[in-house]
Amino acid sequence: xxxxxxxxxxxxxxxxxxxxxxxxxxxxxxxxxxxxxxxxxxxxxxxxxxxxxxxxxxxxxxxxxxxxxxxxxxxxxxxxxxxxxxxxxxxxxxxxxxxxxxxxxxxxxxxxxxxxxxxxxxxxxxxxxxxxxxxxxxxxxxxxxxxxxxxxxxxxxxxxxxxxxxxxxxxxxxxxxxxxxxxxxxxxxxxxxxxxxxxxxxxxxxxxxxxxxxxxxxxxxxxxxxxxxxxxxxxxxxxxxxxxxxxxxxxxxxxxxxxxxxxxxxxxxxxxxxxxxxxxxxxxxxxxx
Amino acid sequence: xxxxxxxxxxxxxxxxxxxxxxxxxxxxxxxxxxxxxxxxxxxxxxxxxxxxxxxxxxxxxxxxxxxxxxxxxxxxxxxxxxxxxxxxxxxxxxxxxxxxxxxxxxxxxxxxxxxxxxxxxxxxxxxxxxxxxxxxxxxxxxxxxxxxxxxxxxxxxxxxxxxxxxxxxxxxxxxxxxxxxxxxxxxxxxxxxxxxxxxxxxxxxxxxxxxxxxxxxxxxxxxxxxxxxxxxxxxxxxxxxxxxxxxxxxxxxxxxxxxxxxxxxxxxxxxxxxxxxxxxxxxxxxxxxxxxxxxxxxxxxxxxxxxxxxxxxxxxxxxxxxxxxxxxxxxxxxxxxxxxxxxxxxxxxxxxxxxxxxxxxxxxxxxxxxxxxxxxxxxxxxxxxxxxxxxxxxxxxxxxxxxxxxxx
Ligand code: SF4
Ligand code: SF4
Numbered sequence: 001x002x003x004x005x006x007x008x009x010x011x012x013x014x015x016x017x018x019x020x021x022x023x024x025x026x027x028x029x030x031x032x033x034x035x036x037x038x039x040x041x042x043x044x045x046x047x048x049x050x051x052x053x054x055x056x057x058x059x060x061x062x063x064x065x066x067x068x069x070x071x072x073x074x075x076x077x078x079x080x081x082x083x084x085x086x087x088x089x090x091x092x093x094x095x096x097x098x099x100x101x102x103x104x105x106x107x108x109x110x111x112x113x114x115x116x117x118x119x120x121x122x123x124x125x126x127x128x129x130x131x132x133x134x135x136x137x138x139x140x141x142x143x144x145x146x147x148x149x150x151x152x153x154x155x156x157x158x159x160x161x162x163x164x165x166x167x168x169x170x171x172x173x174x175x176x177x178x179x180x181x182x183x184x185x186x187x188x189x190x191x192x193x194x195x196x197x198x199x200x201x202x203x204x205x206x207x208x209x210x211x212x213x214x215x216x217x218x219x220x221x222x223x224x225x226x227x228x229x230x231x232x233x234x235x236x237x238x239x240x241x242x243x244x245x246x247x248x249x250x251x252x253x254x255x256x257x258x259x260x261x262x263x264x265x266x267x268x269x270x271x272x273x274x275x276x277x278x279x280x281x282x283x284x285x286x287x288x289x
Numbered sequence: 290x291x292x293x294x295x296x297x298x299x300x301x302x303x304x305x306x307x308x309x310x311x312x313x314x315x316x317x318x319x320x321x322x323x324x325x326x327x328x329x330x331x332x333x334x335x336x337x338x339x340x341x342x343x344x345x346x347x348x349x350x351x352x353x354x355x356x357x358x359x360x361x362x363x364x365x366x367x368x369x370x371x372x373x374x375x376x377x378x379x380x381x382x383x384x385x386x387x388x389x390x391x392x393x394x395x396x397x398x399x400x401x402x403x404x405x406x407x408x409x410x411x412x413x414x415x416x417x418x419x420x421x422x423x424x425x426x427x428x429x430x431x432x433x434x435x436x437x438x439x440x441x442x443x444x445x446x447x448x449x450x451x452x453x454x455x456x457x458x459x460x461x462x463x464x465x466x467x468x469x470x471x472x473x474x475x476x477x478x479x480x481x482x483x484x485x486x487x488x489x490x491x492x493x494x495x496x497x498x499x500x501x502x503x504x505x506x507x508x509x510x511x512x513x514x515x516x517x518x519x520x521x522x523x524x525x526x527x528x529x530x531x532x533x534x535x536x537x538x539x540x541x542x543x544x545x546x547x548x549x550x551x552x553x554x555x556x557x558x559x560x561x562x563x564x565x566x567x568x569x570x571x572x573x574x575x576x577x578x579x580x581x582x583x584x585x586x587x588x589x590x591x592x593x594x595x596x597x598x599x600x601x602x603x604x605x606x607x608x609x610x611x612x613x614x615x616x617x618x619x620x621x622x623x624x625x626x627x628x629x630x631x632x633x634x635x636x637x638x639x640x641x642x643x644x645x646x647x648x649x650x651x652x653x654x655x656x657x658x659x660x661x662x663x664x665x666x667x668x669x670x671x672x673x674x675x676x677x678x679x680x681x682x683x684x685x686x687x688x689x690x691x692x693x694x695x696x697x
């Protein structure tokens with residue numbers, strides 16, 4: 001009797017605990033923010049491949065100045081890494097040479113932030129996805145999860161940071177433009193709310209249909225992103241990943257996470273039930289002997 | 290019946306605690322064994338590498354890249370190691386929930402094995418963290434990332450270790466001779482078991498769920514929304530195969546600890562386990578087939594990765610399953626051990642296929658573990674075996690508990 005009561009209390013405790021976590025889980029899915037997300041529209045038909053954005057990004061974020069001899073060239077894929085957060089590459093396409101800038105896409109529902117167990121990766125109310133040093137434990141789960149492979153890790157440091165573009169969160173929260181947008185000499189980059197930018201992109205496509213591929217990369221990719229791309233050619237010709245799903249990545253784990261609280265409630269009850277019935281069966285069997 | 294002259298270790302009866310522990314710490318048995326001679330140098334190199342890793346960064350010892358940020362340390366040490374540790378929840382389920390008394394003699398050693406596996410493989414996780422000092426962040430509550438599967442897994446590791454320590458604690462109390470504590474701790478076993486099984490169900494599948502967001506990065510033959518379920522089911526026979534494997538070795542190495550009654554019962558235990566393995570592998574194989582049909586990747590079978598997939602499914606699931614079935618019917622103990630061994634290799638292959646081999650299979654630059662990652666992995670494994678041996682030689686794990694326990 002005594003033992004049974006203790007077990008029962010134990011089970012109660014477990015259930016209680018899981019109910020609490022369950023509450024939190026339900027409260028956590030990416031909040032629909034009242035404010036609109038800001039983003040950047042990148043029009044590759046206007047980009048001249050001058051790398052001004054790369055230089056501005058480096059100086060604004062205290063990164064080493066880009067190597068001037070390492071220019072965008074057709075056939076050479078330059079990648080972002082822990083010392084450069086944006087790169088411009090050149091592609092030979094059916095419409096001639098096209099330049100393409102790459103950086104973190106500032107997803108609406110970022111996989112990196114859903115993956116992060118400390119909220120070091122964090123989607124801010126205004127749109128930029130930021131990384132916070134004092135929270136991060138360097139597990140690199142954000143890197144595993146990001147469909148665009150954007151978070152980078154300082155493998156050769158004893159106190160490594162995760163680095164990626166954060167759409168100049170500090171500058172933009174003080175009302176300034178992101179450094180790359182400000183530096184671009186040919187207006188290939190436009191900063192604004194995502195809604196304005198989508199409207200602007202659609203306007204450009206409909207006014208000049210012969211100049212543009214009729215889709216906007218980032219409108220639906222990965223559930224929508226803050227960076228939006230216009231291109232003269234289909235996106236796979238300019239090195240953008242078109243095999244990505246058109247819905248949110250964090251949604252892929254929601255089914256699993258939502259099942260957790262119910263398992264936490266059901267399992268102990270079922271196990272205790274089996275235990276009880278098995279025991280009374282064997283007791284009976286022993287009595288009958 | 291207790292052939293007491295062959296039993297080396299003794300439980301405390303009446304000595305003051307401090308004096309008893311001081312006695313017990315002293316090493317027992319010969320030092321220059323082949324195992325020691327092989328493991329010691331490797332461990333020394335391993336510890337040096339770990340120092341280098343903390344001074345110079347992970348890149349100094351590991352081959353990880355920006356595209357493949359998790360390698361051997363996660364894919365093998367953590368993901369595979371935890372699958373093998375699944376024996377603890379399966380055996381406690383059979384003994385404490387289903388009341389299958391036959392398996393009682395292997396509960397303690399299995400729980401101890403599971404506990405050490407978690408301590409060391411989760412410990413290996415710390416080596417892989419860039420900022421391990423921030424590991425308390427998701428625990429102390431200033432930054433709960435509750436939408437993260439890793440958050441769930443981390444918490445479950447922690448809680449499950451506590452549950453397993455509770456399940457094992459009666460052995461410690463018996464060893465040091467604390468009768469009252471033994472009684473209290475023994476009374477908490479059932480609650481700890483129920484809690485532990487629940488946690489295991491969730492984090493065994495959670496380890497698979499970790500990879501759900503890496504949808505396009507994992508080869509389609511291994512990625513599916515069912516990874517969590519497949520990981521859970523396979524952890525049952527992975528854990529039991531480990532129990533069979535470890536038990537066969539312990540029967541030889543620690544023969545002096547095991548009473549002749551339990552020694553003879555062991556074949557019977559293996560026989561019973563082979564049936565459970567065969568059945569769960571059958572369910573697993575069925576699930577794999579369903580997953581494959583659901584995924585509709587028929588054309589991929591005729592590629593190198595497809596052949597590799599078929600090798601895994603036929604050579605390391607179907608074959609050992611058939612062996613388990615056959616050896617169950619014919620009571621062939623050798624075949625059971627062989628099947629367990631093949632199953633274990635199969636589980637390693639499966640976990641590595643999801644986490645390392647099939648991860649970014651299409652990347653221009655492939656990830657291969659460096660020799661240093663392998664040595665560190667071996668070091669973790671050897672330290673665990675050393676501690677396991679230390680405990681087995683002292684605590685009442687394999688041998689029968691002291692006689693006073695019955696009178697409690
Ligand atoms: S692109 Fe990657 S790093 Fe950037 S917000 Fe999206 S998921 Fe996060
Ligand atoms: S590496 Fe840091 S930012 Fe990335 S998921 Fe882990 S804790 Fe979060």
